[in-house]
Amino acid sequence: MGAQSFEVISRGKSAKEAYNKAVEIAEDEYGHQQGYSGAINSTPGFRDATSKFAVSRKRINDFIRERLDELSKHDGAECICINPPSINTNKIKTQVEHIVEKGTKKWVLKYVAQSHYKGKLGSFDTKGDAVKAARKYTEETGNSSYVEMQKVLENGNTITAKITYKKATNEKEGEWVFYGWASC
Numbered sequence: 001m002g003a004q005s006f007e008v009i010s011r012g013k014s015a016k017e018a019y020n021k022a023v024e025i026a027e028d029e030y031g032h033q034q035g036y037s038g039a040i041n042s043t044p045g046f047r048d049a050t051s052k053f054a055v056s057r058k059r060i061n062d063f064i065r066e067r068l069d070e071l072s073k074h075d076g077a078e079c080i081c082i083n084p085p086s087i088n089t090n091k092i093k094t095q096v097e098h099i100v101e102k103g104t105k106k107w108v109l110k111y112v113a114q115s116h117y118k119g120k121l122g123s124f125d126t127k128g129d130a131v132k133a134a135r136k137y138t139e140e141t142g143n144s145s146y147v148e149m150q151k152v153l154e155n156g157n158t159i160t161a162k163i164t165y166k167k168a169t170n171e172k173e174g175e176w177v178f179y180g181w182a183s184c
Contacts, residue, residue: 003073003181004038007064011173013087015079018176019046042182046077053080064179077180085174090166097162106154113137115145123152 010025012018019040026041053063060080067078111130113121121137124130127147134145 003183005068005179005181006039006077007177007179008040009082009175009177011175013085013173015046015048015081015174015176018174019077019079019178022178038182040077040178040180040182042073043077043180044074046079046178046180047075048081049078050081060177064177068179068181071180073181073183075180077178077182079176079178081174081176083175086168086170086172088166088168088171090168093166093168095164095166097164099157099160099162101156103156105156107151108154110150110152112148112150113145114148115141115143117141117143121145123150 008022010018010022012021023041026039030039030041049067056063110123111127112123113130113134115121115137122133124133130147134147138145
């Protein structure tokens with residue numbers, strides 16, 4: 001099998017996330033092709049060469065061209081950060097929305113017939129009804145089932161709070177250029 005050089009720019013919160021996104025895009029575009037697509041998805045991983053590039057004091061295209069002369073398809077990809085990410089430095093990175101419903105909450109005991117294969121078979125007020133449903137399922141399918149006691153809210157919403165990510169105003173993904181040789 002041969003090898004083909006590639007160069008791709010990808011964004012993410014880290015080099016690893018950017019690499020994974022680039023691999024996913026290549027998978028979507030070229031398919032897996034049993035590891036021989038000639039794109040970044042056929043590489044065995046990556047190394048960050050940002051500091052090596054900075055020390056070289058070369059133009060990025062010249063540095064990548066030289067590195068491609070030295071690398072092989074067995075070395076994996078390399079990357080250079082061309083736009084560093086700005087991470088969320090807020091002390092509190094989440095927002096909480098409390099959900100309050102008027103009235104009292106009443107919890108009731110239910111007997112839930114379940115199967116490892118199908119999941120919930122039904123919810124019943126009595127253990128006898130739940131056992132009857134579980135037995136019927138097991139007799140029809142040959143799959144084991146069981147009855148579990150659960151406390152369920154009779155009326156209303158069981159969700160009492162929603163927690164969402166609070167993005168910082170200066171937060172942004174970084175940008176990396178990945179290059180190397182891939183099997184094709």
